[in-house]
Amino acid sequence: MNGVDVSTMADVNTAHDTVLEIADLSVTFRGGRPRPWAARSVVNAVAGASLTVRRGRTLGLVGESGSGKTTIGRAVLRLIEPAGGTITAAGFRVDEFRGSPPAAYRRAVQAVFQDPLGSLDPQQDVRQILAEPLRIHFSLERSARETRVRELIDMVGLSTQQLTRYPYELSGGQRQRVAIAKALAVEPELVVLDEPVSALDVSVQGQIINLLAEIQRERGISYLFIAHDLSVVRHASHDVAVLYRGRVMEVGPADRVCGSPRHPYTRRLFDAVPDLTAHTRRHTRSRVRQPADLLAQLPDLGVAPTDGGCPFFPRCPHRRVECAADFPERAPVPGGGAAACHALTDTP
Numbered sequence: 001m002n003g004v005d006v007s008t009m010a011d012v013n014t015a016h017d018t019v020l021e022i023a024d025l026s027v028t029f030r031g032g033r034p035r036p037w038a039a040r041s042v043v044n045a046v047a048g049a050s051l052t053v054r055r056g057r058t059l060g061l062v063g064e065s066g067s068g069k070t071t072i073g074r075a076v077l078r079l080i081e082p083a084g085g086t087i088t089a090a091g092f093r094v095d096e097f098r099g100s101p102p103a104a105y106r107r108a109v110q111a112v113f114q115d116p117l118g119s120l121d122p123q124q125d126v127r128q129i130l131a132e133p134l135r136i137h138f139s140l141e142r143s144a145r146e147t148r149v150r151e152l153i154d155m156v157g158l159s160t161q162q163l164t165r166y167p168y169e170l171s172g173g174q175r176q177r178v179a180i181a182k183a184l185a186v187e188p189e190l191v192v193l194d195e196p197v198s199a200l201d202v203s204v205q206g207q208i209i210n211l212l213a214e215i216q217r218e219r220g221i222s223y224l225f226i227a228h229d230l231s232v233v234r235h236a237s238h239d240v241a242v243l244y245r246g247r248v249m250e251v252g253p254a255d256r257v258c259g260s261p262r263h264p265y266t267r268r269l270f271d272a273v274p275d276l277t278a279h280t281r282r283h284t285r286s287r288v289r290q291p292a293d294l295l296a297q298l299p300d301l302g303v304a305p306t307d308g309g310c311p312f313f314p315r316c317p318h319r320r321v322e323c324a325a326d327f328p329e330r331a332p333v334p335g336g337g338a339a340a341c342h343a344l345t346d347t348p
């Protein structure tokens, strides 16, 4: 198992208990047939991933498009069934659910997605949107429900005047605030945030990230924060896990992973990305290179690793013979966290 106990991370308070434990998770999808007579292809979207999220903490999942971030989030939400491994979230063994998860799990683990228009019912006004989960999960009198709706709208920084608005009447940032309030209505332990700010203007992104952090401080909620924007992940997360082609390459405290990456792949990702404050991000966004741009600069030697090998092998400047066939266990690295690389000692 490619596991690491995140309690080895320097900045993790050992008093925090675990809210999400993913161990050796694998998810496969059946692809199409390349030819009518050929067998269906199999996509190993996630391969042997192990991750931990502690109470009141945020784990950022970062990686280029197709690296498996959303698949991990969907497996945690039990929207897809894993091929192997275990997922324990809020005390439930998610991988053992048969069919849809029980109501208690759906209450304990909530989600916020990139596009709130897709997840908010366009026929309901904000009051109805926020009242619905309360009606499903709690037996509250009408007046107590209204009090709770008003608390929720206040918590996400909107006014009670917005309770009569419909999603299409709100700005993108306001809609995302409503989606966050809806997720928090049922007092979850864990929220899967899948690209929660990618559709928003940069100035609004900062406001939403700050709001999420404030709510976390007040309520001790844990977040699994999925994003492709490296500087967003760095600012929003306590810990970061770097994915590449379904493998967890490196995990650790956000500042260490982003500031002193140890895995050759992570270095390629982060070395060229400046640590941007919200102010400078507003002015330099177009110049910030994203994972796909950075990888495009790496020559691919055209040597495919075997199924069990390191997916970065063909492009890795530090590769060794064993990397083609063996993806190693993660090993602790200086500064906290761990990286899965045979050549760690070669990379100063």
Ligand SMILES: Nc1ncnc2c1ncn2[C@@H]1O[C@H](COP(=O)(O)OP(=O)(O)OP(=O)(O)O)[C@@H](O)[C@H]1O
Binding pocket: 029, 030, 031, 043, 044, 045, 063, 064, 065, 066, 067, 068, 069, 070, 071, 072, 228
């Ligand atoms: N329903 C599906 N059927 C077949 N293949 C899928 C399905 N969902 C995802 N995949 C494949 O699994 C791999 C991981 O996809 P995933 O969406 O998890 O990546 P991601 O890191 O979230 O990417 P992005 O940032 O683009 O959303 C990709 O190769 C993708 O094409």
